[in-house]
Amino acid sequence: MKLLMENWRQFINEMEEPITTLRIFDFDETIAHTQSETRVTAPDGSTDVLRNQKEFEQYMNTAAEREGINAFDPIDQLVELGYKIDLSDFSIVKDPSEITLVTDIMRNFPGDSKTYIVTARRGNSIGPILEYLDEIGIDSNQVRPIATEGESKGDTIANMIAQKIMPDGKSNIRRIEYYEDSQRNIDDVLQKICQNENLDRIKPDDFELIVYKVSRIDSDYNLEEITC
Numbered sequence: 398m399k400l401l402m403e404n405w406r407q408f409i410n411e412m413e414e415p416i417t418t419l420r421i422f423d424f425d426e427t428i429a430h431t432q433s434e435t436r437v438t439a440p441d442g443s444t445d446v447l448r449n450q451k452e453f454e455q456y457m458n459t460a461a462e463r464e465g466i467n468a469f470d471p472i473d474q475l476v477e478l479g480y481k482i483d484l485s486d487f488s489i490v491k492d493p494s495e496i497t498l499v500t501d502i503m504r505n506f507p508g509d510s511k512t513y514i515v516t517a518r519r520g521n522s523i524g525p526i527l528e529y530l531d532e533i534g535i536d537s538n539q540v541r542p543i544a545t546e547g548e549s550k551g552d553t554i555a556n557m558i559a560q561k562i563m564p565d566g567k568s569n570i571r572r573i574e575y576y577e578d579s580q581r582n583i584d585d586v587l588q589k590i591c592q593n594e595n596l597d598r599i600k601p602d603d604f605e606l607i608v609y610k611v612s613r614i615d616s617d618y619n620l621e622e623i624t625c
């Protein structure tokens with residue numbers, strides 16, 4: 398009888414999964430606008446300063462194409478080919494200005510959710526990002542940071558959905574709210590979450606992905622909602 402009760406209790410605990418929502422925030426140009434630049438020297442000696450995400454993606458895409466690289470993140474392979482890519486501004490939070498449209502949402506932590514920062518930055522940037530959150534009054538203890546180091550955010554989020562499977566064979570995650578400025582990352586996440594046969598089997602019937610695309614218009618910010 399005792400065993401039966403314990404099994405029952407465990408079953409009830411599993412049925413009453415408290416976390417059903419993941420809130421996922423990019424950092425750069427989503428939580429804060431920073432003055433980070435990337436300085437690049439190509440193997441032919443030509444130099445460039447990439448002032449923002451757009452210039453960064455354009456440069457890396459063009460260089461990857463020129464060198465015949467197909468990886469999602471071509472940086473490591475470009476470095477092997479002799480490109481010098483100085484990402485040191487991204488190991489700190491350089492001259493940040495807070496994007497309050499997003500941080501005002503972030504700072505309220507609903508009880509049924511887990512909050513993540515998923516940044517394409519390198520791992521050594523995590524400490525400064527968490528310190529910055531505390532500076533702007535967001536409790537960093539309630540935020541789990543993940544540095545994808547340029548790898549696919551879509552793969553990272555798909556893994557999060559598959560983390561916990563309930564007794565009915567479905568994920569405990571019913572809703573994902575994803576705040577991001579990069580269209581490249583948004584396209585990747587839409588593709589890996591909305592059109593993924595492996596995930597379809599474990600997505601609850603009422604599963605929702607809501608992407609909030611952060612865009613800057615002059616000095617104002619705007620959130621655009623995109624769903625599957």
Ligand SMILES: [Mg+2]
Nearest residue numbers: 423425426578
């Ligand atoms: Mg960003």
